[in-house]
Amino acid sequence: MTEIFDAIKQTAIEIKELIVNGDTGKSEQENATGDTQLKLDIQSDLIIEKIFANVPSIKAIVSEEQEAIVNLHEKGKYLIAYDPLDGSSLVDVNLSVGSIFGIYENDFTADNLIASVYVVFGPRVELVIATEEVKMYRLLKGKFEFIQTIALNEKGKLNAPGSTQNCWAPFHKQLIDDIFNDGYRLRYSGGMVPDLHQILLKGGGLFSYPGTSDRPKGKLRQLFEVFPFAFVFEKAGGQAIDGKQRVLNIPTTHIHDTTPCFFGSNEEINRVLKVYKENE
Template sequence: MIEIFEAIKQSAIEIKHLIETGDTGKSELENSTGDTQLKLDIQSDKIIESIFSKVPSIKQIVSEEQEAVVPLHQDGQYLIAYDPLDGSSLVDVNLSVGSIFGIYEDEFTGKNLIASVYVVFGPRVEMVVAQTDVKMYRLLNGEFKFIQNIKLNEKGKLNAPGSTQNCWAPYHKQLIDDIFNDGYRLRYSGGMVPDLHQILLKGGGLFSYPGTTDRPKGKLRQLFEVFPFAFVFEKAGGQAIDGFDRVLNIATTHIHDTSPCFFGSNEEINRVKEVYKANEK
């Protein structure tokens, strides 16, 4: 596992340089979810695949930017699903973006996730590693140095409501309104990685991306985004659900499956459960 973390560190340093110097324009390609791929997405994907291809313990990889699983080393133990540059469209306006990695064994399902890592590219580059606990490292003078453990409080103060509001269910809109009326502060950049990172570092709150009328199964992808962050939030003492059940128990039928998702500290997630259970059809 250590060699995988070292590979992720190397990729982060190279992607940092790419963000600083690379072309932020659109390519002529689309990914599997129909999003136009930015040149940074494609280049970041190539950087990670090239580095992972040199790690013997990695059996297979699958990227949010690719259509299929890529075999690497037949005798490898680990499977890695990753989003090479989540929020890449924010680079040209100089907002924070990130890379997300889920490390699995045997097969790509939430129950088989054994570790997750994400990297935030902002004013500072920070890497968060979740195994038995959650640790944050910062890139200082070309090396990642341990900074702190991350632990959520039982109740937070931040609210990051995602998706298109006019497609929300009425009870979801009421939930979000009630949370704001209780004094929670809006923190939403449109980047999953920085928004969830902020909730984790500030001690708690709620990030939501529900099922909507236009996307009943949500927008965020299970293997590359939802599951890795669910693992982080659980190891930090919080929860991650799809509105009703634990996210990591959701079945995956295709590598690009999506899911509604709610991440947060316990009080906020329990509040979501109550509202969604009361409105369950």
């Protein structure tokens, strides 16, 4: 799998240059779930597909920006689902964004996920690889150098509540209010990658993107966003749930399926489970 990690590192270097020098405007296209694509989304997707096409061990890929699975190498072993530039609308206001990769075997389902990688494009470019451990690397003088292993504490201090608040269930709003009343600090940029990265590096907390009245099945995509980060959080000693069950136990019926999701350290996730169980 080393050649895949090396390929992802190369995509990060090229996307970094694209972010610095590329066109941040909107395209006239929509992605598979109806979102207007930025030119950066399309160009990042092309960079990743071009680089992955040269990796013989990759059998097929699927991108959040495309309708269907793309077959690459018939004799390949691995399947990769990726979000080429998550939070791309934040580039225009110079906030951090990221890329997310889930590496699967056999089929694009949670129980076939064997590794995940994400990249944060901020003041520094950082790349996190989760296999049996969660390791962070930083781009220094054109190369990614190992910085640290990431592990969560049992309890954190940060709270990142996502989705449209006026569509929250009353019990979910009360949960978030209670967490803040207990002294947690708000940390929410609107970018999934930087917000989850901050929780991981600061030792814990809660990121939530619940089901809402306008989106009962949530907004975040299973294969490209939710499952890869669930893998990271579990390997770092935390948990990822949909409010009632482990995220990585959720079946996938379509490559663009979404799900509610909560990521965090154990105390916060157990708190969510208790509240959601009481309000079934």
